[in-house]
Amino acid sequence: MLPEVMRAGRADLYSIFRTRAHDCADALAVEDGRKRLTYGDLLKRVDQLAAVFLARGVAPGDRIAILSHNRSEYLEVELAAAGIGAIVACLNWRLAPDELRHCITLVEPVLAVVEPELADAYHAVSTTPCLEIGPELDTSVAAARPDPRTGTLVNDPEAGLTILYTSGTTGLPKGALISHRAHIARSMAFAAQLALDPADGFIAWAPMFHMVSTDHALATILRGGTVVMIDGLQPEIMNQALSRYTIGWFVMMPGALDAFIAERRANPLPIKGIKVCGAMADLVPPHQIAELTGLLDTPYLNSFGATETGLPPGTADRIAPGVTPDRLSKRISAFCEVRLVDPEDREVPDGTPGEMAVRGPTLFSGYWNADDTNASDFRNGFFHMGDLFRRNRDGTVDFVDRAKYLIKTGGENVYPAEIERVLLAHPRVVDAAVVRAFDMKWGESPVAFVACGDDGPDAAELMQLCRKHLAGYKRPREVRFIPFEDFPRSTSGKVQRHVLETWIADEKTRT
Structure with missing residues (x-):
């Protein structure tokens, strides 16, 4: 006892x-x-x-x-x-x-x-x-x-x-x-990191089987706020809820901003109050961030978290309303400890990509019935996320990419996120994803899938943009245009790259 x-x-x-x-x-x-x-x-x-x-x-x-x-x-x-x-x-x-x-x-x-x-x-x-x-x-x-x-x-x-x-x-x-410990700690981290008031509400429109809705719905209930349950992305109902409730964090996932922005422009209802909006700024076109925050008059949360970690480890920075960000450096969240390490678990110097390893009270308790994975991912007292970051001299960190998305082309490392940031900076690009394709000469090469708005750029214009901002070996070998709605997505709005890679591989098989 x-x-x-x-x-x-x-x-x-x-x-x-x-x-x-x-x-x-x-x-x-x-x-x-x-x-x-x-x-x-x-x-x-x-x-x-x-x-x-x-x-x-x-x-x-x-x-x-x-x-x-x-x-x-x-x-x-x-x-x-x-x-x-x-x-x-x-x-x-x-x-x-x-x-x-x-x-x-x-x-x-x-x-x-x-x-x-x-x-x-x-x-x-x-x-x-x-x-x-x-x-x-x-x-x-x-x-x-x-x-x-x-x-x-x-x-x-x-x-x-x-x-x-x-x-x-x-x-x-x-x-x-x-x-229980992790959910309680996540609730406290939300309140402290986002400066939430006890009665601030939450619109749970993302599926409750996803961490953002279950985590924040429970956190809201522990504080005393109202949870507004909405079954999926319904911009009109979400817009109405913003006029009736004071909201702490108005979550906007990648892939959802365009539809909500359109609703907000068509129906600019008065807003009762929002502390912060958005999520995962690295995956959102910068011009959409400016549009959303301008329409809502609230900052965008430059977040980086995970199912395994909750709101931390990189969610202590905001993008001011109406601003098109030219960099997305993140500040490490409160209540967690972070290291950037190489494959031998040695801390990397500033400016060198390293895998983010984190520990703190919001961390999950491991994967169910997965002893080998847990032994690999929990090493030396830290959880290794599989995400690569560079630390800057001012202590902020820049997202590089998921380690598993790395493209090896002619012996050089290419991180898809670097190419995607260049493509997403074009004002008429609404989404972009870069994946690997087999290359007879280089082993692997990057291929870009792009969705554009009306009067969008052609491939030549985007390649010129890449030539201006990227080294030669980092430039996509091909740009493929697909409708925005055809991008395969996870429940969190992230593009499922493995599906795009399968499309390319299937084409090569048929030919």
Whole structure:
């Protein structure tokens, strides 16, 4: 048994939520277009749902799978699981059947909570007992009496709370286990790093199986703000929400800005207040950053985080409203320690690309059932992210690229992100991705896929731009134009480069 003085510091997420719910029982906690729940309402439903889970035999450490679009029940499941020590596996409803089967089999859930329109997809790949959202879930919750065990079953903040799946761009998805400790620390990091007020709300339009929505929705509930649940990118509804709620972080993913900017220009509703907007500035055309921030009159978050790390490690910088950035150097976030290292784990000098390694309280607890990967990625007390950065003399860092995206052409290292930044700087380019292609002479060569707006540049103009800003060996050997909507994307809006590379390889096979 731990001494009482030590146990007093081991808070869990449910207990903090319960305290917040008692403190602001009449404040609006969540709305999703179907219902509005105050904190008092939410706590009541969470406690009843926790009792339902316990009655169905769910024990601490057991996994509850959820397959659902964004709706208030998603938060209820996560908070109820927190109260009984269960772990919620947040399944991606966009996955192909084999991928979905892998994600379910990996974590071996004892129960699944499934939205009716996704029930057939779940049952096609798993025999796990299901509780269906809608009348079945509501009837079970209404009939349940709170179980006194709720809130007493988590004795260690290192206990897992959610499993969020990585994108699996080089194989099947991995399940990142995120603890009570990490979720609480992420909530505190959000509040401190973004200067959020307790009542600042959050618009959860990105899928809840993605870290940005689950992380920040839980963080918002722990502070006492309102979570507005929206099922996917719906610019009109998002624009309306901005006129009704004060928002802390208005998330905008790569690939989403163009549609929201168009809505905002067509319907410039008054905005109640936004602390910061955007995300992942490296993947967004600089002119779109200026347009979005100008329309919202709020700074852009020059962020760099991950499912595994939360908001840190590089999210302490903002781009002023209306400014087209000419550099995207990042400042290291508070509450984390960062090193840039070579393949032998030696720190690299300033100006030399090195893999970012990080440690801190927001860090995840490893990949589920992946001992070899964990042994490789967690070395010398740090988590190695696989992302390359250069440190500047002023302490800021510049994103170079994912290490796995490196193109070796004629013995030279080419980082696709360097080429993409040049292409995205053109005012009529709306997206660009550079991938590797087999080259008989050089081994590999870069090929650029580009989407343009109206009256966009031709290949010659873009190649001239590259000649002006890039060394010869870094220039793309070919520019391919495709519609913006044809870019294959992950749930976070990132272009899936492996799909583009497959397109090129398939063409060569056919010829």
